[in-house]
Amino acid sequence: MDYLGKYKSAVAARSTCSEVLAGSQDGGIVTSMFIYALEEGIIDGAIVAGQGEKPWQPKPIVATSVEELLSSRGTRYNVCPNMSVLKESVRKYGLDKVGIVGTPCQIQALRKAQLYPVGLRDVCDKIALAMGIFCMENFSYQSMTQIVQDHCNVDLHSLKKTDIGKGKYWAYTNRGAVSQIPLKLTHKYEQPGCHVCLDYVANLADISTGSVGSPDGWSTVFIRNNNGENIWNKAVAAGIFETKPIESVKPGLELVTKLATEKITKNQKELEHRATFGVGKGLRNPYI
Amino acid sequence: MANKITVGHVHMSGCTGCLVSLADNYEGLFTILDNYADLVYCLTLADARHIPKMDVALVEGSVCLQDECSVEEIKETRERAAVVVALGGCAAYGNITRFCRGGQWNQPQHEGFVPIGDVIDVDVYIPGCAPCPQQIRNVCVMAYLLLKGTPEQQALAKAYLAPLMALASEGSKATSSEACGCDIMTKVINQGLCMGCGTCAASCPVFAITMEEGKPNINRDMCIKCGACYAACPRAFFSFDVVNQYENILGIIDGAMNPGGN
The missing domain is CATH 3.30.70.20 (Alpha-Beta Plaits)
Incomplete structure (x- = not known):
């Protein structure tokens, strides 16, 4: 099993834009990349997680301005169906060059949609930049609410940031309080569909990124294909990111590989368990 | 010419939207017809009155059980085509014709419409209403590679078409799929x-x-x-063998559609 997918290079990086970093989850890679790509005309807009109706509820939006991209910074740790506005981005917003950010499963969906564009007329050849984010699992909005309000005892209205790291789920409030619970308490709230996922670092994205492997405030970045490399190199040359060789940072790719192996091994076991779930009856396996 | 495959468009009870979608590949349709496929039967676009022998039949529309001609033609299609493709939701799943109860002019007695898989075995499904032009194009290119390509291309085309063939074998078992x-x-x-x-x-x-x-x-x-x-849906079917090669496959399709290399 290829745990980290194909990639051309891996680096530790962070945005050089202080405005992005002020509200980004880690190194501000996705936001800065899309802002750069938008300003350079590499994309006409990007599908990102905007603000939904309820506090901390994301909503997929087609961002066509720097302001919209900036206001979509940061991880919300609950489901944002970015693929759902893909057709709209081309047919209603008229984008010819679409940027999209997604979890590994969403990037899988994107690539499948490009190969089998059953109901996505004139969309599949307009994907200009697919940014993938590392993902161990995700939560429904209600699950996230339960974790933050019941377990962390933080009101969603005073929540400033949530984070998963170092084996804990963290909730930071606007007034500076920090609440943390062991990550294992959150496992039961995970979205069931995540338990059959066999991708941790968005193997099929042009560029994928996440905090794991790099120091606080930095992100690990995999540059995966020619398109990703081309755009990434231009952005670095334009001073959008500062980078460090991934070998020079702790904990480095070793930890990424460890977590990817853990996730995929666990979920392969789950698929085996599903195959013999009942008495002589199993649950469906989507992988063929 | 000799290397082209022969393709027909068989019109059952459908709205011609699937054929329009095929034509919406614009110059791409010409590329397909110039290089890969001869259109040997298509009531709208080709001058042939009877269903001939062909490699691939693209069937649009569901079968009206009360229309003797349709029933006869879908059976002939199965006998004369090596590969039968259900092109679009009506042929594959019944689609909007599932809601017909008869009573419409000018054939009010036409009330039973079934997916073609209820009457014949179907090899490949292309769902959707209408399936998008690029999906039809991709299947056309892959069908060509499957029948005329190198062993390597044949393997790739087989892998690409496998899930659409699986949908067909599942959908052809009547009532196994709601298709909605x-x-x-x-x-x-x-x-x-x-x-x-x-x-x-x-x-x-x-x-x-x-x-x-x-x-x-x-x-x-x-x-x-x-x-x-x-x-x-990526959780309906997902083949790592195919999707991990997305760049290669999209490149092959792109190359096939630009044979001059521009």
């Missing part, structure tokens, strides 16, 4: 497989699916049973 938003419910969400990506909602031609709290909410009154949502 219900499939998203029963085969994906009920099975604990949905991760809320939203591809189903994007693929629905009639906007019957909205994402509520990160999961598809299906308006069954609006659903036309075209099968697009389920076919698009």
